[in-house]
Amino acid sequence: MSKLVATTPGLFPLPDWAKDRLSDLKGHQKGDLISGDEGDDIVAAYGEARAEVIEDQLDAGLDRVGEGQLRWDDNLAHPLTVHDNVETGGIVRYYDNNNFYRDPQVVGDLTFSGDVAAELEAAHDVVDDEAPLQAVLPGPYSLADLATDEHYGGEAEFLDAVGDFLAGEVEAFPEHETLFLNEPSLVTNAPGDDTDELASEVVDRVAAATDADVVVNTYWGALDEKTYAHLMDADVDAIGFDFVAGDRQQTLYNINEYGTKADIALGLVDGQNTLVEEPETVRERVDWVQEQIASQDFETVYVTSNTELFYLPVNKAQQKLAVLAEAASLNEVKA
Template sequence: MSEFVATTPGVFPLPDWAKDRLGSLKGHQKEDLIDGEETGDIAGAYDEARAEVTDWQATAGLDRVVEGQLRWDDMLAHPLCVHDAVETRGIVRYYDNNNFYREPAVTGELTFDGDLADDLDALAALDGVAEARQAVVPGPYSLSDLATDEFYGDRSAFLDAIAEFLTGEIRAFPDCETLFVLEPSLVTNPPEDGLDERASDAIDRVAGATDADVVVQTYWGALEEKVHAHLLDADIDAVGYDFVTNHEENLYNINEYGTKAGIALGLADGQNTNVEDGETIAERIEWVTENVPAAEFETVYATTNTELFYLPVNKAKAKLASLAEGVALAGADADEEVNA
C-alpha cells in the first residue's frame, strides 16, 4: 500500500511582522558596510520567522517540514545571488508573473558557499522536526536558466558547473528525510536536443549527493515528452507533476512513458488564493491514482504545485491544513480498501 505524504515545495511567504521588521532593518544598512549589530538583528528576525513557519507546518499536520527559504528574496536564484563569484544586476521578471529577482551574472568559479546548509542547520536546531526535515534546492537546469554565464563559456559547461556547485552544497546538509529539487524551467523553457540529456545527468548528479529521498518537482505545465523521458533516466525517487495547471498532459506522460516508484502531485494552487478543502485534495489524489492503470506508488507526495511565497500568509496556512487533511482522508480510504 502507498505511503501518503503531505508536504510543500517550500519558499514560503514571510510572516507579516517579519516583512515590516526586516524592511526597517535592511533600510538602515549602509550600502557599503553592514553594521554588526544590525546584521545580528536581521539574523534574529529570520530565526524567529523560521521557527514560526515551522510551527505553521507542524500545526497543520504536514508530514515533511521545510525551512521555509525565507531569505530567498530572489526566489530560486538565491543560491547564486549570495555567492562571491556572482554579480547581481538588474531586476528580471521571475518566469511569467509579477514577481522579480536580481539577475545573477556568474563571473568566477562557483566554489562551495554553505549558505543553504546554514539555514538547514538552523532548522535542525529546532525541536520536533528531526524525523520530518525536508530540504529544498533549485534544480540545476532552472538555476542555470535564471542566471547569466560570464565565466564558463557555453550552456553545457555552465549547467555542469551549476550541478557541481549544488552537489557540494547538498553534501553539507544535515540529515533530511526528503530533498525537493525545483525544476520549473524544464517546463517553461525546455532544453533543446542534447541539452535535455545533460539536464537529466545534472539532476542525477545532484540527487547522488544525498541519502534523502529525492523529488524533482516540475510545474507551470507539463514536460515535453522527450524531456520527461530523459528525466526518468535520472536516479531519483519521484517526479512531481503540476495537476493544477495541466492535468491531462501530465497524466498522458505518466501513462505513456511511466514514472518513478514515487510520485509528487501538485494538487493545491500555490498562486491562487482560493483554498481547496481537504476533501478536494483527497479526490484529486484518487483521480490520479485511479487513472494510472495498475500503478501502486511506493510514496505519494501531495503538495502545492508551486512555491508558496505568492500567497498571503493566511491563505498559505490554510492550504497547508488542506493538504494534511486531504492526505489523511486519502490514507483512510486506502486502508478501507485494503481491509474490505
C-alpha cells in the same frame, strides 16, 4: 496501498511583521538582494520568522517540514545571488507572474558556499525531531536557466558547473528525510537537443549527493515528451507533476507512456490562488490521478501545492498547509 505524505515545495511567504522589521533593519525595500552577510539583528529576525513557519507546518500536521526559505528574496535564484563569485544584474520577471528577482551573473568559479546548509542547520535545531526535515533547492537546470553565465563560456559547461555546485552544497546538508529539487524551467523553457541529456545527468548528480529521498518537482504545466523521457533516466525517487496548471492529459500521457518512479508527487493545491480548497476535494484528486495511472501502484504519494507558497498571503498559506495535511490523512489511496 500507497503512503500519503503531506508536504510543500517550500518558499513560504514572509510574515508581515518580519517584512516590516527587516525593511527597517536593511534599509531597503522588499525584493532587494539578501547579501548573505547579514548583521546579528537581521539574522535574529530571520531566525524568529523561520521558527514561526516551522511551527505553522507542525501545527498543520505536515508529514515533512521545510525551512521555509524566507531569506530567498530572489526566489529559486537565491543560491547564486548570495555567492561570492556572482554579481547581480537588473530586475527580471520571475517566470510568467508579477514576482521579480535580481539576475545572478556568474563571473567566477562556483565554489562551495554553504549558505543553504546553514539555513537547514538552523531549521534542524528548531524542528528537533518533531517531524522529518525536508530540504529544498532549485534544480540545476532551473538555476542555470535563471542565471547569466559570464565565466564558463557555454550552455553545457555552465549547466555542468551548476550541477557540481549544487551537489557540493547538498553534501554539507544536515540529516534530512527528503530533498525537493524544484525544476519549473524543465516545463517553461525545455532543454534543447544539445542539453537535454545533460539536464537529466546533472539532476542525477545532485540527487546522488544525498541519502535522502529525492523528488524532482516540475510545475507551471506539463513536461514535453522528450524532456520527460530524459528525466526518467535520472536516479531519483519521485517526479512531481502539476495537476493544477497546464495540460493534465499530456502529463498523464507521459506517465502512462514512459512510466514513472516508484513514488510520485502530486501538485493538487493551487499555490497561487487564495481560494482554499476543501480537504475532501484534494483527496478526490489524489484518487482521480491514481485511477488514471492504473498500471502502477505507488509506494509513496507526496501531496503538495503545485507551486511555491510565497505568492499567497500568510493566512492563506497557513490554511493550505492544513488542507494538505488533512487531505493526506483522510484515508488510504485506492489500489
